[in-house]
Amino acid sequence: MGFLDIDRVTKSFGGLKVLHETDISVEEGEFLVLVGPSGCGKSTLLNMIAGLEEVSSGQIVINGRSMNGVKPADRNIAMVFQSYALYPNMTVRGNISFGMEMHGIPKKEREKKIAEVAELLQISQLLDRKPGQLSGGQRQRVAMGRALTRDPDVFLFDEPLSNLDAKLRVDMRTEIKKLHQKLGTTIVYVTHDQIEALTLSTRIAVMYGGYVQQIGTPQEIYDNPANLFVAGFMGSPSMNLFPARIVSANGAPAAEISLSDGRSAVLPFAGRDGTGEEGREITLGIRPEAITEPDGADRKSRAVHVVDSRVEITEPAGSDIFVVTQMGGKDVTARFSADVPVKPGEDFQFAINMEKAVAFDPKTEARII
Amino acid sequence: MPAPTANAVTARTGEPSATGATRAGIHWPRVALYVILGLFCIYYLLPLYVMLVNSLKPLSEITAGGMMALPGEWTIAPWQSAWSTAQVGVEATGLRPYFINSLLMVVPAVAITTVIGALNGYVLTKWRFRGATLVFGLLLFGCFIPFQMVLIPMARMLGLMGIAGTVTGLVFVHMVYGIGFSTLYFRNYYAAFPDELVRAAQIDGAGFFTIFWRILLPSSGPIAVVCIIWLFTNIWNDFLFGASFSDFDSQPMTVALNNLVQSSTGVKEYNVHFAGAIMAALPTLFVYIVAGRYFVRGLMSGSVKG
Numbered sequence A: 001m002g003f004l005d006i007d008r009v010t011k012s013f014g015g016l017k018v019l020h021e022t023d024i025s026v027e028e029g030e031f032l033v034l035v036g037p038s039g040c041g042k043s044t045l046l047n048m049i050a051g052l053e054e055v056s057s058g059q060i061v062i063n064g065r066s067m068n069g070v071k072p073a074d075r076n077i078a079m080v081f082q083s084y085a086l087y088p089n090m091t092v093r094g095n096i097s098f099g100m101e102m103h104g105i106p107k108k109e110r111e112k113k114i115a116e117v118a119e120l121l122q123i124s125q126l127l128d129r130k131p132g133q134l135s136g137g138q139r140q141r142v143a144m145g146r147a148l149t150r151d152p153d154v155f156l157f158d159e160p161l162s163n164l165d166a167k168l169r170v171d172m173r174t175e176i177k178k179l180h181q182k183l184g185t186t187i188v189y190v191t192h193d194q195i196e197a198l199t200l201s202t203r204i205a206v207m208y209g210g211y212v213q214q215i216g217t218p219q220e221i222y223d224n225p226a227n228l229f230v231a232g233f234m235g236s237p238s239m240n241l242f243p244a245r246i247v248s249a250n251g252a253p254a255a256e257i258s259l260s261d262g263r264s265a266v267l268p269f270a271g272r273d274g275t276g277e278e279g280r281e282i283t284l285g286i287r288p289e290a291i292t293e294p295d296g297a298d299r300k301s302r303a304v305h306v307v308d309s310r311v312e313i314t315e316p317a318g319s320d321i322f323v324v325t326q327m328g329g330k331d332v333t334a335r336f337s338a339d340v341p342v343k344p345g346e347d348f349q350f351a352i353n354m355e356k357a358v359a360f361d362p363k364t365e366a367r368i369i
Numbered sequence B: 001m002p003a004p005t006a007n008a009v010t011a012r013t014g015e016p017s018a019t020g021a022t023r024a025g026i027h028w029p030r031v032a033l034y035v036i037l038g039l040f041c042i043y044y045l046l047p048l049y050v051m052l053v054n055s056l057k058p059l060s061e062i063t064a065g066g067m068m069a070l071p072g073e074w075t076i077a078p079w080q081s082a083w084s085t086a087q088v089g090v091e092a093t094g095l096r097p098y099f100i101n102s103l104l105m106v107v108p109a110v111a112i113t114t115v116i117g118a119l120n121g122y123v124l125t126k127w128r129f130r131g132a133t134l135v136f137g138l139l140l141f142g143c144f145i146p147f148q149m150v151l152i153p154m155a156r157m158l159g160l161m162g163i164a165g166t167v168t169g170l171v172f173v174h175m176v177y178g179i180g181f182s183t184l185y186f187r188n189y190y191a192a193f194p195d196e197l198v199r200a201a202q203i204d205g206a207g208f209f210t211i212f213w214r215i216l217l218p219s220s221g222p223i224a225v226v227c228i229i230w231l232f233t234n235i236w237n238d239f240l241f242g243a244s245f246s247d248f249d250s251q252p253m254t255v256a257l258n259n260l261v262q263s264s265t266g267v268k269e270y271n272v273h274f275a276g277a278i279m280a281a282l283p284t285l286f287v288y289i290v291a292g293r294y295f296v297r298g299l300m301s302g303s304v305k306g
């Protein structure tokens, strides 16, 4: 039993099942991020926690209290919306105080709380403006201020940063993280931006097609994706996924991959015993940062293998340079240090860290190694 | 790159006006335009002018010809007569009681119809229920039923309700007809109103009516103006329902004006008729002048912005 329990919850709209049976247990003070592509049911799940949608089956328990049939206002939650949803006819002050007014909090206390929240979010000088006179970032703060007045059990955020420009988004991301550290309130946060998910969360639930694909810490999700979808979705640039075949090398399993000029390379997986699956076709997954120039390879790794391959394209990115080559008939991105003199069209040595490699069944998309 | 483009633009726009203005001293196409606009203005304003000047001169000046001339002897007697002493139908009451009837009819009818339309629009967009689309479709259909078709059933209804031949009856009739339109206006306006606002208010603890009063209505100014002008103009100017469903003592202004013009047995007092006609037109003019500038804005806002 956690602080917020999503217990065998499903949701259907008419005959359409948009959320399949879902179990998530969130501890007090956790920052859970629901991440997934558009239409996967993130908002639907969040709205059910908020009480804006009914659950079709199962139940949601907050702080030991079942929420079935409880109105949004009585759930002791607060929510920040993608469009901020500030009441256009009220001032910032009115917006922040509206919820307290509805809950019958006396005027004196409201004023005190408004001042407190405005101080925290640095919006004191905006209190008498209308939402129409605020910038995107300021609106965002007001929306959070409105949520903060409630001292809620759970904060719900539905893509709160997606309407901001890139720079502001990064700033607000940091502020939300600070806020969480300061207040320690449980947060459920929806986004389709996997960077946001990785940077903000204490735990991530990756969703796709109405199913939760994997739940875990950002590190677990990043290093140990449960299936092909999670592997491909999380990380930027995304994980290289290309066909390979399992062979036996000195009694241990290895991946045989084809290189651009018809040669092939055998890459033993680190610290694995024979699986007896020789000959099985797999999809090999290696993140760009696990394919480097030989000098840049992870020194602690016991399974770095060097292969020669032709460089197709280079994409300088400041401190790094992304180098594209062909493996297993697919474009594969490697991450070199920016000072490596690498040119398109030349052969170059690529060091592959097989400790970080994962493998999936191409048909079921499930994780094998 | 941007600089040359900017130069080219100014050069091109600058050129024709420069040549046009300097060579002839006058910009002829402009002049022609204003002359034509001026002629149209005169064309449209002439009837008003005729009504106004003739309502301010004695009858003898009109019968002597010279409809277009300014009054030789200015008088407001025709206005006084039209307002309080002229023969309307069988009684010499002037138009005053009927003007009051019209006010008593139009104010509640517009107010109630607008509020109900706003409520309907709110429910149809933010609390969608099974069959909401069908209900809206039927309401819309109601807008387009020809007036003549409902005359007899409506007369029977009013009779059954015991409000036949009363101002209340007229208010009811106009409400029934107006709700379709007011609902249409508000529904389209609220459809562009973000659902997330309603959800935020729900989480804040506001109920059905609180959300309506505190959040939707205060943002409905532009569409309310459109709705009020539309309803006011239609209801005030209506003749058919007024003629069909009223008694002598509940007749609206339009019907009374007709009676005034028809009922003079002896000489036709044109000056009094003109004064009466202007009186009948004044309230709609007034509403349009006061609220008109919001009208276009309101019509735009529903469709364009979110």
Ligand SMILES: Nc1ncnc2c1ncn2[C@@H]1O[C@H](COP(=O)(O)OP(=O)(O)OP(=O)(O)O)[C@@H](O)[C@H]1O
Residues within 6 Å of the ligand: A013, A016, A018, A036, A037, A038, A039, A040, A041, A042, A043, A044, A045, A192
């Ligand atoms: N009221 C509704 N009626 C019918 N289907 C709905 C309704 N609301 C959502 N859906 C469907 O449920 C699915 C999940 O929707 P949801 O809004 O939860 O997606 P999401 O993960 O939040 O996507 P996004 O990232 O685009 O916001 C979608 O396929 C959507 O079409």
Ligand SMILES: [Mg+2]
Residues within 6 Å of the ligand: A042, A043, A044
């Ligand atoms: Mg969503």
